[in-house]
Amino acid sequence: MSEAPAEIEIDSVGFSGPDASGHFGPYGGVFVGETLIAAVEELALVYQDLSGEQDFWSEYDNELRHYVGRPSPLYFAERLTEVSGGARIYLKREDLNHTGAHKVNNTIGQALLAKRMGKSRIIAETGAGQHGVASATVAARLGLECHVYMGAEDIKRQAPNVYRMKLLGANVVSVESGSRTLKDAMNEALRDWATNVDNTYYIIGTVAGPHPYPQLVRDFQCIIGRETKQQSLEMFGKLPDALVACVGGGSNAIGLFHPFLGDKRVAMFGVEAGGKGLETGEHAAPLSAGTPGVLHGNRTYLMTDPGGQIQETHSVSAGLDYPGVGPEHAWLKDLKRVNYVAATDTEAMNAFHKLTRLEGIIPALETSHAVAYAMDLARSMGADQTIVINLSGRGDKDIETVARLEGMKL
Amino acid sequence: MPAMSRISAIASDRIQQEKKLLIPYLVAGDPDLPTTLTLMKELVQQGADIIELGIPFSDPASDGPVIQRGVERALNGGTTLRDTLALVAQFREGDTETGIVLMGYLNPIEIMGYENFAGSAAAAGVDGVLVVDMPPTDSMELHRRLAAADIDTIYLVAPTTSAERAKDIAEACTGYLYYVSLKGVTGAAITDHESIKETIESMRQLTDLPVVVGFGIKDSKSAKAMASVSDGIIIGSALVEQIAKLSGGAPEKPEIPSCCAVIGEARSAIDSL
Numbered sequence: 001m002s003e004a005p006a007e008i009e010i011d012s013v014g015f016s017g018p019d020a021s022g023h024f025g026p027y028g029g030v031f032v033g034e035t036l037i038a039a040v041e042e043l044a045l046v047y048q049d050l051s052g053e054q055d056f057w058s059e060y061d062n063e064l065r066h067y068v069g070r071p072s073p074l075y076f077a078e079r080l081t082e083v084s085g086g087a088r089i090y091l092k093r094e095d096l097n098h099t100g101a102h103k104v105n106n107t108i109g110q111a112l113l114a115k116r117m118g119k120s121r122i123i124a125e126t127g128a129g130q131h132g133v134a135s136a137t138v139a140a141r142l143g144l145e146c147h148v149y150m151g152a153e154d155i156k157r158q159a160p161n162v163y164r165m166k167l168l169g170a171n172v173v174s175v176e177s178g179s180r181t182l183k184d185a186m187n188e189a190l191r192d193w194a195t196n197v198d199n200t201y202y203i204i205g206t207v208a209g210p211h212p213y214p215q216l217v218r219d220f221q222c223i224i225g226r227e228t229k230q231q232s233l234e235m236f237g238k239l240p241d242a243l244v245a246c247v248g249g250g251s252n253a254i255g256l257f258h259p260f261l262g263d264k265r266v267a268m269f270g271v272e273a274g275g276k277g278l279e280t281g282e283h284a285a286p287l288s289a290g291t292p293g294v295l296h297g298n299r300t301y302l303m304t305d306p307g308g309q310i311q312e313t314h315s316v317s318a319g320l321d322y323p324g325v326g327p328e329h330a331w332l333k334d335l336k337r338v339n340y341v342a343a344t345d346t347e348a349m350n351a352f353h354k355l356t357r358l359e360g361i362i363p364a365l366e367t368s369h370a371v372a373y374a375m376d377l378a379r380s381m382g383a384d385q386t387i388v389i390n391l392s393g394r395g396d397k398d399i400e401t402v403a404r405l406e407g408m409k410l
Numbered sequence: 411m412p413a414m415s416r417i418s419a420i421a422s423d424r425i426q427q428e429k430k431l432l433i434p435y436l437v438a439g440d441p442d443l444p445t446t447l448t449l450m451k452e453l454v455q456q457g458a459d460i461i462e463l464g465i466p467f468s469d470p471a472s473d474g475p476v477i478q479r480g481v482e483r484a485l486n487g488g489t490t491l492r493d494t495l496a497l498v499a500q501f502r503e504g505d506t507e508t509g510i511v512l513m514g515y516l517n518p519i520e521i522m523g524y525e526n527f528a529g530s531a532a533a534a535g536v537d538g539v540l541v542v543d544m545p546p547t548d549s550m551e552l553h554r555r556l557a558a559a560d561i562d563t564i565y566l567v568a569p570t571t572s573a574e575r576a577k578d579i580a581e582a583c584t585g586y587l588y589y590v591s592l593k594g595v596t597g598a599a600i601t602d603h604e605s606i607k608e609t610i611e612s613m614r615q616l617t618d619l620p621v622v623v624g625f626g627i628k629d630s631k632s633a634k635a636m637a638s639v640s641d642g643i644i645i646g647s648a649l650v651e652q653i654a655k656l657s658g659g660a661p662e663k664p665e666i667p668s669c670c671a672v673i674g675e676a677r678s679a680i681d682s683l
């Protein structure tokens with residue numbers, strides 16, 4: 001049911017990026033070591049060619065339909081709406097995708113690129129493990145060797161996903177450097193890529209990294225927004241008044257938002273991880289409380305200290321525990337097209353339980369940040385208005401963490 | 411460039427003497443700043459022509475484990491870019507001959523501000539800057555600021571760099587051109603000597619700058635092999651590995667000369683060419 005990507009361009013006049021050199025306004029770019037330049041340039045060229053080919057998108061659509069199970073439903077959350085009091089809340093059910101999150105939309109697309117480029121080895125970084133699982137899954141399906149870099153801290157808090165990756169045949173590499181979380185996993189993946197650049201394809205899991213990643217990951221995630229648009233028209237005869245999504249690197253958020261950027265009356269809210277509260281400094285909210293800088297191949301908002309060191313982040317959810325954010329979000333923030341806000345650990349945990357009990361849907365802790373903000377937002381809106389939350393993933397992977405935080409042991 | 415930069419002067423001097431450039435790399439503040447200063451002076455004693463001083467950064471994505479740990483030691487001591495610049499100024503009080511190149515990642519420089527950085531670096535006595543994650547196309551603004559402060563901007567050429575791109579890089583580069591001898595991160599092992607030789611020969615057609623080799627030189631044997639096909643060599647991980655054995659706190663320790671011996675040995679090896 002996805003349309004040709006040309007549609008995106010028409011939808012988002014005025015917000016079309018990146019430019020030919022990979023910039024979204026002042027953000028983005030290609031800030032990587034010289035060894036990797038040839039690889040990212042080759043990828044940009046291949047993607048430019050393939051993204052113009054109808055065959056490529058047909059293959060991608062076919063995979064999404066038959067392997068992932070798309071389209072994902074748009075679901076009216078009646079009891080959540082009642083309890084929130086205000087706007088009608090709909091959930092875009094990315095949690096129902098094969099592997100349980102939006103991440104697979106991207107790994108399917110990039111695996112097709114890897115195949116076309118003749119690469120036999122796949123590497124990925126992962127935080128919550130969802131992207132790692134989605135990468136291991138496509139690698140298994142295509143018979144590719146797969147190595148997933150994961151921070152030692154995250155390995156501890158996402159044990160079920162680590163085991164899933166191993167079952168799928170991936171080699172999970174524990175990253176012991178730096179803060180031992182997602183950013184360090186990404187450093188290690190970049191080092192691997194520089195070393196094995198000839199036969200290796202690096203599947204980045206979010207809309208960050210050097211150009212063309214922010215663009216191509218976005219394009220693969222835009223299926224979320226395109227479906228939402230069509231489903232909204234079918235279900236309630238108009239576009240939603242507000243879209244809400246959590247923002248780690250920003251891939252599920254941009255996937256929902258991008259096809260609506262040109263629809264001026266649709267308000268958008270990206271919800272970052274407020275951790276213990278923005279005022280405490282212990283959070284992972286670069287758009288809400290960071291400054292522009294350069295990390296992992298692009299210029300964007302970052303959490304950096306006055307000396308330019310990247311700061312350690314804190315979030316209850318491993319998938320949001322990242323000090324940067326995709327460059328397109330940085331640009332959309334400056335353009336004031338999207339509102340970036342934060343939800344704390346506690347707010348996310350409360351929302352996790354609310355959604356579970358009210359709708360029988362256990363959301364990922366990442367997603368719970370969006371649910372928390374959307375419930376507040378709903379209260380400030382009228383009953384004739386609608387909100388769509390990107391339900392980016394399911395929470396099965398998080399139940400041990402939740403139990404631990406609540407003093408239980410499983 | 412109006413006057414000849416210190417790096418160019420050193421290079422032409424060495425070429426005249428038919429000698430190769432010897433460029434050790436160490437991290438500022440590893441294990442602490444006073445020790446780094448002592449190490450720098452010792453490196454000069456043992457024959458360093460230019461010193462590459464690493465600016466500590468929390469996310470050194472182009473570095474292997476040895477230099478990563480050196481950077482972590484420096485960061486544990488709280489070493490900043492400002493401290494690194496102050497270290498250069500201190501070194502310059504006693505040494506106006508040796509070239510100093512700062513090597514690091516872009517974010518600390520970006521946060522300090524390009525103009526401020528270029529001015530402070532020039533005042534401290536820095537001769538060149540190499541930003542690992544800043545390819546020429548995205549670096550025009552910083553390059554311009556550095557040039558205005560008479561500081562060389564050094565770029566890398568890698569085994570994966572296309573011929574066409576190498577030409578552009580050679581044109582943009584000043585000081586010396588840094589050839590990365592392997593596909594990978596700092597400290598890995600060089601495997602393909604023959605292709606390095608060929609690539610360096612082809613780079614000589616592109617530029618009059620000295621072409622130096624770095625990233626995998628571990629001992630006098632590899633130093634000699636790489637120096638024989640280039641204008642000079644950079645030794646990083648092999649030195650930082652020795653520095654890892656020092657503990658901080660007593661900069662004038664007797665181990666300092668033996669810690670830097672890998673550089674002295676490389677000097678003898680390449681001088682015997």
Ligand SMILES: Cc1ncc(COP(=O)(O)O)c(C=O)c1O
Nearest residue numbers: 130206248249250251252319393
């Ligand atoms: C379910 C889920 N939602 C959101 C995220 C955050 O990533 P992004 O901001 O790229 O969507 C993750 C990352 O692991 C995730 O697993």
